Amino acid sequence: xxxxxxxxxxxxxxxxxxxxxxxxxxxxxxxxxxxxxxxxxxxxxxxxxxxxxxxxxxxxxxxxxxxxxxxxxxxxxxxxxxxxxxxxxxxxxxxxxxxxxxxxx
Numbered sequence: 668x669x670x671x672x673x674x675x676x677x678x679x680x681x682x683x684x685x686x687x688x689x690x691x692x693x694x695x696x697x698x699x700x701x702x703x704x705x706x707x708x709x710x711x712x713x714x715x716x717x718x719x720x721x722x723x724x725x726x727x728x729x730x731x732x733x734x735x736x737x738x739x740x741x742x743x744x745x746x747x748x749x750x751x752x753x754x755x756x757x758x759x760x761x762x763x764x765x766x767x768x769x770x771x772x
Contacts, residue, residue, distance in 0.1 A: 673759070676752045683748060687741040690734060698737050705733045 686697035695703055713726030 670759075673752060673755050676748055676755065680745065680748045680752065683741055683745045687738065687745065690737050690741060693734070697741070698733075702733050702737050706730055709733070 689697045695706060698706065709726040709729040713723035713730075716723045716726065
């Protein structure tokens with residue numbers, strides 16, 4: 668394949684790695700809309716419960732679960748990108764070998 672495709676995948680891999688690190692640090696910007704809503708809802712309900720003097724354990728677990736699912740999603744995306752990059756590299760190597768095997772005869 669073309670080098671442009673491989674470079675595009677390299678950029679996508681770097682972006683996904685940055686998102687994964689941000690999620691591990693607890694940042695919200697890489698989350699999808701539904702994940703952000705779930706985090707905000709758990710935060711609001713947990714704050715309300717704490718203000719009323721009750722435990723917010725369930726909401727803390729819900730926030731942890733949402734963060735873990737986002738991390739799993741990004742890991743799966745990263746694995747798929749690496750597999751696609753490897754496929755393109757193999758395809759490019761085969762094309763190059765076939766071109767060389769034609770030789771100068």
